[in-house]
Amino acid sequence: MPKVKTNSSAKKRFKVTGTGKITHQKSFKRHILTKKSKKRKRNMRIDGLVAKPNMDFVKRLLRLK
Numbered sequence: 748m749p750k751v752k753t754n755s756s757a758k759k760r761f762k763v764t765g766t767g768k769i770t771h772q773k774s775f776k777r778h779i780l781t782k783k784s785k786k787r788k789r790n791m792r793i794d795g796l797v798a799k800p801n802m803d804f805v806k807r808l809l810r811l812k
Contacts, residue, residue, distance in 0.1 A: 757808035761797065769805055770794040 762770050773791040780788060797805050806812040 751810060753810045754808040757805065761805055761809060762794075763809070763811070769797040769802065769809075771797060 760771060764770060771794065773793070773795050775783075776788065776791040803812065
């Protein structure tokens with residue numbers, strides 16, 4: 748029986764915390780930053796949590812479920 752592989756793109760995009768939550772980088776922080784406010788850019792530094800409706804899908808990609 749072949750091994751089941753983890754999805755490589757998901758492996759790079761998501762990180763599992765010690766408590767089992769899954770975090771991701773916020774979007775819109777790559778370029779065109781001059782028109783965005785300092786507050787908005789500062790809030791984008793903080794990792795976001797994966798929403799509950801998407802949690803099962805992301806866990807399946809990471810082979811946690």
